């Protein structure tokens with residue numbers, strides 16, 4: 601387990617960069633000031649302070665910054681403290697020309713690079729405050745020494761400082777570009793993933809629609825199934841009631857279908873069912889619902905259709921189907937239809953009653969000899985039968 605004292609809580613590029621440039625800059629200035637102090641009779645205490653100030657102080661600040669909860673804010677304050685101590689040293693040493701200039705410029709540039717012109721002003725204020733403090737404590741001295749070794753050291757130090765600052769900015773820019781590049785690539789990958797997801801969602805939605813459609817369809821004939829009819833009949837009936845329109849229901853049953861199966865086989869029977877479904881679909885209007893109601897029983901839901909029209913239609917379909925021949929392999933198959941019709945409002949006002957009455961009418965069509973159309977009518981004791989003597993059952 602690491603002790604928190606040694607832990608590195610935060611790695612901030614401002615803090616790290618400042619530390620490096622502070623260590624370097626203070627080292628160089630210490631060297632320049634030492635050259636200036638040589639032979640000028642400064643006490644041992646001053647030399648010791650110089651060592652502490654320029655060699656130990658940067659480490660102390662770095663440690664404090666990293667312990668701080670807000671390292672950047674701490675670092676900004678430390679920069680002002682730098683200016684203050686530089687001001688003190690400059691005034692204490694009598695404002696040696698190049699050293700003072702170097703200290704002023706480096707702190708002003710550092711401040712300005714983080715805080716703009718405001719930073720430079722802040723640095724100037726701190727420098728002045730430091731100088732003032734030194735003048736108050738030690739008195740005013742003025743010896744702007746400009747010996748060439750000091751001037752040369754200052755110029756080299758200043759150049760090194762500016763280059764290191766530019767290098768830091770360059771490194772930061774490179775990092776910034778790399779991060780932007782990564783973000784752009786990430787964004788692109790995200791867009792691609794989004795696009796793929798959108799496509800998948802589209803496919804899922806198509807599949808769902810197809811599934812819903814399949815759930816409503818009879819797999820053999822492709823007509824709507826009974827489940828769909830249950831939902832639709834109530835809705836269509838309600839609509840016709842609102843609009844004051846009639847609605848007819850036709851129950852259509854293939855006569856003696858068992859015989860077809862028994863004679864020609866089940867696959868042939870299937871083909872007959874498909875043929876009837878095709879015929880009903882072909883003749884259905886856009887609002888009609890053709891539905892396979894049971895094994896060989898079909899239902900046509902005919903909104904807005906009065907009884908007489910429904911009777912005529914059913915008769916037409918019965919005749920067409922009865923005269924058609926279905927070729928299945930070597931077989932020529934013929935079959936007839938019986939149809940029962942119930943119409944809203946005369947034959948019932950609820951889906952259940954209408955279906956029950958259409959079924960009753962169909963039952964009567966079968967009983968009366970098949971191959972015929974029978975309409976249920978509550979107004980007559982026996983349902984009305986469309987005469988069909990020419991198409992007797994087989």
Ligand SMILES: Nc1nc2c(ncn2[C@@H]2O[C@H](COP(=O)(O)OP(=O)(O)OP(=O)(O)O)[C@@H](O)[C@H]2O)c(=O)[nH]1
Pocket residue numbers: 820853854855856857858859861865866867868869870873894895896966970
């Ligand atoms: N091929 C085939 N036959 C089916 C299918 N569904 C039901 N059937 C058959 O349809 C026949 C219906 O027979 P019945 O109910 O006796 O009726 P029917 O022979 O048509 O006689 P009526 O209706 O009284 O004229 C049965 O033999 C069922 O096996 C199907 O999907 N395919």
